Amino acid sequence: MTQNPGSTNPLHGWFDNLFPWLLSLTRSPFVLLLQLSLSISPICVPNRSFVEGIMSCSSITLFCAVISILISISLSVSATEFIFNTNFTSTNILLFGNATVDSSVLILTRDSTFTIGRALYPSKIPIRFSDSSFSFATSFIFSVTPQPNHLPGHGFAFLFTPSTGINGTSSAQNLGLFNFTTNGNPNNHVFAIEFDSFQNQEFNDSNDNHVGVDLNSLESTASSTAGFWNEHGEFKELRINNGEIYQVWIECLNSLVNITMAELGMRKPRKPLISLSVNFSELLLDEMFVGFTASTGQLVQSHKILSWSFSTSNLSIGDALVRTNLPSFAPHNDSIFNSIAFIVGIIVGGSGLVIICCIVVYVLVIIKRRGTKKPMDDDIEDWELEYWPHRFAYDDVYAATDGFSEANVVGFGRNGMVYKGELGRSKVAVKKISVESECGMREFMAEISSLRRLKHRNLVKLIGWCKKEKGSLILMYEFMENGSLDKKLFECDENTTLSWEKRMKVLSDVATGLLYLHQGWDYKVIHSDIKANNVLLDRDMNARLGDFGLARMQPNKRTVDKKRVVGTVGYLAPEVVRTGRVSMQGDVFGFGVLVLEVVCGRRAMEEGKPLLVDWMRGVMERNEIVVAVDERLKVEEVGEEIDEMERMVCLGLLCAHPEAGARPTMQQVMNILGEINKDNSNHRTFEQIKTSSSSTSFVESDVLKSGR
Structure with missing residues (x-):
């Protein structure tokens, strides 16, 4: 049946009524299926003769075209898609905290x-x-x-978040996602995929190299060791923080999340690293920001994003990333066997092999002739006469230690073994020190000679020194019968561990000795290695600071600021790690860590556990002091002892504050300790004690006078 050109098409009015319904239909999940069905030609209908009676072929074509256009417009409006191929700028990305863009690379931390x-x-x-x-x-x-010069650790995360900025987040193991208060809060509305290179037991991390799915919490819902499954079904681990470049694919289809990673240049592995279903309707809001977050703590590493693509409709958006000619950040690890120096060394070494053999034979003959003869003193150099009054003969020291017998080894210092010996009727501790140059030797001897004049009941007394050969010194200290504090804290059971009363006495003794070093003498002495191993206990269990091999001195009127990277990881203040400059504030930080160790009975750093200072901050924020106290003390949850311990933890955290200017001086520390002991009965708060202590001067304190 044909239709006259001038007649009215009955489909037009019906289509006008249908149009609003079609527009709403484009928003349904079946839109793709509808678009596909409308594109099929010819159109299949049950009664073609009927259709021919009500509309022409041109009307059908118009109908399909309009539907297709509406669908395309709807999809383009609702979908979000973007690609950054190493073209980040400060204008096309929002940056917060320490995040920067350098050479078109997004750098989250440095x-x-x-x-x-x-x-x-x-x-x-x-x-x-x-x-x-x-x-x-x-x-x-x-x-x-x-x-360089930092221990690596912590990590970064890809995230959906409802807000911008970094308020309400913490650094270190929190990855800039949450803090101790907000972690686990269902109102966070945060979905994150973490790439973590530090194992935090508080978050039940599986290891120190893992990928995890975080839903409002740093305790991952699902996690796996970082790596990929190859085509043979074998798993290959990829070290997150070795500087290599990796690609990650995160794909979510109908709430099934698949996470895959591989080395740059590889095709996406077929088997995902993690696969799980997530109920996003309860997790995400109607509109969310998407991006990255990273953090550092005492452990430091640089987190860089080179390229990034994202789409809410195209699951193959990862193919749009350019994976060639990208900058390399891996530490140089060139093989020594390919170096010119190695080749030249082989040639020179081969030609001199005969000479070396002759020298070895000669040395063996000399050693054989000497046998077990006792070593003799070197000739005394002219400059040594300046320090002669405290010099001992090497023969006497050799005899005092039975020839430096292994049976007399009582410990290990930073520079080697420590021996027990007897000089006359006195017991001594003997240390061997290596000094590289004569200039360094003279400088070191001047320091040792000055330190010998330090006399205080809470310092280990330096008795004297001797020199056997160039570059080697031997120091004699007063012998401490009860050894070092670390053995009493970490290497004994509840029957032999120190009581709380004795622990408080030890901390008071250490603080007194450290105050004397800082301002009780003509020179400010920086110890720079305050730790349990350097706190020694005498016969009466009095604590004394030892190991002045690292100490630095400055006249009182000069700035104490020597650039010398010394100390022990875990006790080093952040500014010392960052700049290498020692200071009195750095000593206060070490004392704060020591306070926390004494209360908790736990070392500052233990494998597989967070740093003691970071962990204790979390404990105090959660008001769980009983959990942190050394269980060997068997402290009741309520009582004067637990209150005193809580005040001591507050003091330790105050001394170990990450900002040097926020830490108290040792004057104020001594005053706070006195207030804690005095105010045990009336239970004043730590803030009250700290406030009252900050106004008290210790310049001419009895603590200094009585200790001399």
Whole structure:
């Protein structure tokens, strides 16, 4: 049946009524199926003769075209898609904290301690749910690089977040995601994939190289060791923070999340690293920001994002990333066998092999002739006469230690073994010190000679020294019968451990000795290695500071600031780790860590556990002091002892504050200790004690006078 050109088409009015319904239909989850069905030609209908009677072929074509256009417009409006191929700028990405863009690379953190870096896409992403499901795909290329002079650790995360900025987040193991208060709060509305290179037992991390899915909490819902499954079904681990470049694919289809990673240049592995279902309808809001966050703590590494793609409709968006000609950040590890120096060394070494053999034979003959003869003193150099009054003959020291017999070894110092010996009727501790140059030897001897004049009941007395050969010194200290504090804290059971009363006495003794070093003499003496191993206990269990081999002195009127990287990891203040400059504030930090060790009975650093200072901050924020107290003390949850311990923890954390200017002086520490002991009965708060102590001067204190 044909239709006259001038007649009215009955389909037009019907289509006008249908149009609003079609527009709403484009928002349904079946839109793709509808678009596909409308594109089929010819159109299949049950009664073609009927259709021919009501509309022409041109009307059908118009109908299909309009539907297709509406569908395309709807999809383009609702979908979000972007690609950064090493073209980040400060204008096309939101930067917070320490995040920067350098040479078109997004750098979340660099080489600073206790920092947070966060970068977000500038516009919010509309979250479209269908039957509580949500779909998106993202891929990014990253590199995490260890930094010189720092221990590597912590990590970064890809995240959905409802807000910008870094307020309410913490650094270190918190990755800039949450803090101790907000961690685990269902109102966070945060979905994150973490790439963590430090094992935190408080978050039940599986190891120190893992990928995890975080839903409002740093305790991952699912996690796996970082790596990939190859085509043979074998798992290959990838070290997150070795500086190599990796690509990550995160794909979510109807709320099933698949996470995959591989080395740069590889095709995406078929088997995902992690696969799990997530109920996004209860987790995400209608609009969310998307981006990255990273943090450092005492442990430092650089987190870089080189490229990034994201789409809410295209699951193959990762293929758009450029994976060639990218900068390399891996530490140089060139093989020595390919170096010119190695080749030249082989040639020179081969030609001199005969000479070396002759020298070895000669040395063996000399040693054989000497046999077991006792070593003799070197000739005395002219400059040594200046320090002669405290010099002992090497023969006497050799005899005192039975020839430095292994049976007399009582410990190990930073520079070697420590021997027990007897000089006359006195017991001594004997240390061997290595000094590289004569100039360094003279400087060191001047320091030792001055330190010998330090006399205080809470300092280990330096008795004297002797020299056997150039570059080697031997120091004699007063012998401490009860050894070092670390053995009493960490290497004994509840029957032999120190009581709380004795622990308080030890801390008071150490603080008194350290105050004397800082301002009780003509020179300010920086110990720079305050730790339990350097606190020695005499016959009466009095504590004394020892090991002045690292100490630095400055006249009182000069600034104490010597650039010399010394100390022990875990006790080093952040500014010392960062700059290498020792100071009195650095000693106060070490004392704060020592206080926490004495209360907890736990070392400052233990494998597989967070740093003691960071862990204790969390304990105090959660008001769980009983959990932190050394269980061998068997302290009741309520009582004067637990209150005193809580005040001591507060003092320890105050001394170990990450900012040097916020720490008290040893004058104020001594005053606070006195207030804690005095105010045990009336239970004044730590803030009250600290406030009253800060106004008291110790310049001419009895503590200094009585200790001399």
